[in-house]
Amino acid sequence: MRGRMTRELSMAVALLAIWGFFAWREPAFLSGRNLSLLSIELAITAILALGMFLVLLPGQIDLAAGSGVGLAGAVAAVLVYFHGMPAPVALALATAGAVAVWAGMGVLVAVERVPAFIITLGGLLVFRGLHWLVIDNQTVPIVEGGGTNAYALLTTGYLSPLAGWLLVAAACAAYTWSSLRRRARLLRHGFDADDAELAFLKPFVLTQGLALVALVANGFRGIPVALVILAAVAVLVHQLAAHTPFGRYLYATGGNEAAAAVSGVPVRATVIGAYASMGLVVALTGFMQTAYSGASTTTVGSLMELDAVAACVIGGTSLRGGRGTVPGVLFGALIMASLINGMTLMAVSPEAKYVARGLVLGLAVWLDLRIGGSRQGRGTAGVDGGEW
Amino acid sequence: MRGRMTRELSMAVALLAIWGFFAWREPAFLSGRNLSLLSIELAITAILALGMFLVLLPGQIDLAAGSGVGLAGAVAAVLVYFHGMPAPVALALATAGAVAVWAGMGVLVAVERVPAFIITLGGLLVFRGLHWLVIDNQTVPIVEGGGTNAYALLTTGYLSPLAGWLLVAAACAAYTWSSLRRRARLLRHGFDADDAELAFLKPFVLTQGLALVALVANGFRGIPVALVILAAVAVLVHQLAAHTPFGRYLYATGGNEAAAAVSGVPVRATVIGAYASMGLVVALTGFMQTAYSGASTTTVGSLMELDAVAACVIGGTSLRGGRGTVPGVLFGALIMASLINGMTLMAVSPEAKYVARGLVLGLAVWLDLRIGGSRQGRGTAGVDGGEW
């Protein structure tokens, strides 16, 4: 927990700097419209990053995420457009496929012990090839021209203002209730919890935040469905990682695989589980990314895996496994998404875009190290160093 | 050393399978012309892989290699073509730059302790941006139309048959002499060494091999300069890694960084040194790759870092650091290069190419695990697992 506060601070500083800069150079950046669109782009980046987070925790990696995104989206698109399947069915099928394939990769990593870097690098190539085969290098729309369907709605759907407000209200109520209840239990059993002030401040802040989101979003077209999906995924992954045995196993496996194994942690099942969940996430992201560009083309998804890893690491997830938090990952994703959105808004030239992205990536992590110091080695030089 | 023999066997099997297949489907594969060209392509892949090897040994990684290759080549090309610099000077300048920059990244990794994955991912983006800026998204030839210079000769130069034979002779002589001398010294001090038979067999086999190469190459245009460069680099890197303190520090740092630090290994200097060497290699590869395509364009170098890592891992280098050998890396690079060369020769469609590359990558490593078992752990389940 050491330096926890400061590390969150450093994140906030980085983010504020970025937002401030864009707002200054291009006021429209803070317009409700742009923020809504940003939230959709964020959702796509962040969901994939959350999946990557689950894979990084046990000390693995998934380089196939990007091309998997392309493939999943393509399969669904083809099923819908050429085989006239109802969108929900197509999505379900594609998802099932992705989960199976990723679980398979998990087996190769956990049971056959082939380094994940290799397996998923192989996956990257294979899936890209399949992706192009599936769409025959054509452009395959996800829906009959101009129409709409469940698939398209993933990124084009918005909640009605009323629905939005109800959702926000429900969320806040749920959070407040559960957090207060948790605190009560802790205190009852004589463990220390947040003091009263903080305990009431937190739900309050959350409520304000969500209200603000709703307000801004409703000012445009309402809360984007994509954002709701992100929220759901984030809550789910957080619960999974922090509060279920499976989550503990992820951390334990990443922290010391041998010790975990002899403590009765089903190491292999854990790793396979992580990859299976990644499959689920990859499929979901694939649908959203494809829906975002309206059709499946050969370029969908390329290099997204790197963005996902970057988001995780910016958010303090260790590439050696065993360390990381969901809020951190969300923060990291937000930084990446804001960057791209803002630069596009300013019509920055591609070269400059690359340079800026690279610098910010390095800077964010470096800043984090400096201020938060959370990755710094204890005691002797390099005790926990040499980390990628 | 356990399973050393078997692992080399498994490599050989994989390679023979690949060569056999191509020779069967496309006889031209074994033509002197193609083999010479293959050797040039191999040189480019392998040299970068050897650099990556030096970075992987201490447990780091370099994702910026690919775009670095592009940038280095571009800088040199611009200096030659637009500023009319003599090629050697231009190459020297670009090299110096690369070394400095990579050493810088090394410092960030070793001293500032920013994860290498992030620093070099940042580098990937930044260098690509700079690359495009430098050549202004144009195409910059490396030499005035049709002419030639030191730069172009890197991949278009060939040794005269005589020179080739002399070189081969010299190499064999040197090897035989040194190996016999070493054996003598070992025995003199009463340590065990190869028995006489083996001791004479080795140089013999080497001589045969080189003679064959010379024969085939001279059948086309002579031994390619690129191949000579590769040989030089390989010998150098092997000596460095296996027979100098710096090399041993690389292994130690990768094997157990904390232990290395407390046993007086200059961990930071070692890591920085590894990256500096990588800078050198990146520059060299950059020149060769650019020379190969005759001009610097925006696409030079993209994704080469992944091929390099793949070659290393296929060759048995551990991504956790501390394990790997130069011959292994060369083997891995040869597999990759042969694969791409052969498939192109067979005019395989791009999709199929991706799929095949992916499958072979996974297969090679899996086979290696199965037969060589060199990555498998002794004792309790998962005790040494979780490697990427």
Added chain:
Amino acid sequence: QRGGGAPQAAAGDARVVIGLSLDTLEEARWRADRDIFVARANGLGAEVVVLAANGDDTTQVGDVEKLLTRGIDVLVIVPHDGKAMAKAVRMAHDAGVPVIAYDRIVRDSPLDLYVSFDNVRVGELQARYLVDHLPTPGRGRIVRIYGARSDNNAALFKAGQDRVLAPYLERGDITVVHEDWAEEWKPENAKRIVNAAITASGPRFDAVLASNDGTAGGAVQALLEEGLAGRVLVTGQDAETVALQRIAAGTQAMTIYKPLGSLARGAAELAVKLARRSVVVAPRAVDNGATAVPSVLFDVVTVTRDNLLDTVVADGFATYDDVYRGIPEAARPPRPGT
């Protein structure tokens, strides 16, 4: 299967081998090119070996090497990069193989023949159509989406567009409210760009000058979500099926149809002639920096809602059902021949 070695200058009707080195097969159009070309060549009794370089110059140089290794009588090349492939031409000539540049010229090299559509002209047609069909012809506010910054053709299209737009821009009759490069020709980037345009300067523009159908698709997607689709004029190129459907549906105004058929067939015929070392007639010449390259330039066609049937469908490039897919029978024009 043929062995390696140097190609023999095939005489008379000997079975000739044509090497076709494509920049990429990632876009639908190039597959069409390939299929028609191969079909025609085979028809003329020639064998064709096809390689695609996935838009990477290094790969393409390698491809050419491989083709020469296999032994070919003529090289037909679609250079990813006009300047870079000069090296390929030299290599081919070293091996005694004549070279035809297909669709894109190879610069600074002793090219034997150039067969293409005029890419600059494509840009001109796009801009010309846009200018003429603005709500008030010749005046208005437009968004410009260029192709991949790293792709030379993108520059050519832009050049053509600029040539037409220049006077209007000078007079201020036409103003560009937003312009950007769509990295990798990615539709999602095009969508981002249009979104950015709307965010930055509101939905007050009359047209999006997109350089190809891919980016046009991204633009239309953004406009759809904005409810502007159909009201804002969008240009394109390549006559992708999806684009034709958009034109039929009215969300895209035009695309440039390059009668691939004639180009590919023509190129195949010329290639076979060259391979057999027989006479070739090239009416025009294009300067590639080194020489005036004998050229055969095919004309391109502007496809709009009105001439869909007479162009792409009549050519058999796209079927009636594909084009009008998802459009109610009532709204469709009568099926040709009925």
Added chain:
Amino acid sequence: MSPQPAGPAAPVLEARGLVKRFGGVTALGGVGFRLHAGEVHAICGENGAGKSTLLKLLAGVHPRGSYQGELLVDGRPVAFRSTRDAERAGIAIVHQELALFDDMSVAENLFLADLPRRRLGRIDWEAVLQRARALLADVGIALDPSARVGDLGVGQRQLVEIARALARSPRVLVLDEPTAALARHEVDALLGLVRRLRDAGVACAYVSHKLDEVFAIADRITVLRDGVAQGTEAAGATDASQVIARMVGRPIQELYRRRRAARGAVRLRVRGLTVARAPGLPPLLHDVDLEVAAGEVLGIGGLMGAGRSELLLHLAGHFGRRLAGEVELDGQRLPGGDARAAARAGLAWVTEDRKRLGLVPGQGVAFNLTLASLARLRRGPLVDEVAELEAARRIVESLRIKAASLGAQVGSLSGGNQQKVVLGKALLTAPRVLLLDEPTRGIDVGAKLEVYQLVDRLAGAGCAIVMVSSELPELLGMADRIVMLGAGRVGGTFDRAEATPERLLGAAMRHAGVAA
């Protein structure tokens, strides 16, 4: 080793007012310390007293600036930037946690920091091997210099570690629990070596929890408690009980107290067990028979490499291929290599190698304690946070684990407290059979006492306990019956009544001839 004249009165190495903090924890709170040439200076203290930290400062592991206070060598102030500086000043350290490279040869490990070179900076391997052979002979260790360190047993590795420190013929030798992993005869060899060094004028700082050793070798003894020096005395002028009293701040009476519990029904029965590391390899365990009843403590002794750890590992389902024999727990057969089945049957195992197999160092105390029992701490699909904390707190209190909080990183605890966490993890699974491998390795008397009391309590509660130990007194004190292993065979089984050190050692040696 270059012999030096017995040192002058001025201390070779002196520390003044050393203060070292790790985040919140104060490891050292102003420690002074003097080390003279030609003396062995023992440092005693409870787990977490700050012994290792002190030694690390002396040896430059923690660089200057990371602590306050000053170090003087030959009366001149020094500030080490790294262990290299310390080595140049003639100070070498043997770490508590092994710092060797498995993939490298013994010789290379010995000279890694300064490998002899030939022209072009290439390593002179022959010289390396020769120097290694010379050094090992000189130090009296029988090891092949070209052997791969990864293939050595725990003890042999420890010896390599010591030899490495001596490779630089230091003037000051710092040893942190060098004998923790050693068997009796190896310990004697080591002590002899240290004496020879002392006589050669080397100054030795020596940390050990084994007081008999300390008194056998030390000239002076400094006691640390909670990072503060409790004074230094000549070994002759004090005795074990005084030292212990100062270490723990309270006198400790008799260490081994066992209330005889009524010997209940047989819980664990092993018959004819023969086990190999892997199929095809020669068996490490031959035809082993043993029985443990409820309420009974079975001690297992033997020399280094006897295969005791392998026996326990195999019983716990973590190791080896069973070639013959069977294992029953409460009448239920346990298949080989099925750890989950063993755990489900109520069998728990505590490793001897806590660093590698015991802990997830990056995680908190509670996390580690409950890791093996999460299944029983569920509340719906989630882990019941409160139940988890309760369980953790119970263990922390009953084992007196010294940690800043339940969330404190285990990696930052001292060796002994880490060991307690490993024990606690096993206890939380409410085992019916408990396998302990060197449960008191590297922990202090106070902690030892607690462990013994715990064992006693568990036995009293009807748990069957198997305890592997290299320390005969421990076996004699705690076990109801003792099985001696030698080279993987049962060399003899004794009732506590008939057991004497001589007979036990005899039994351990019985098959020693067979050992590699």
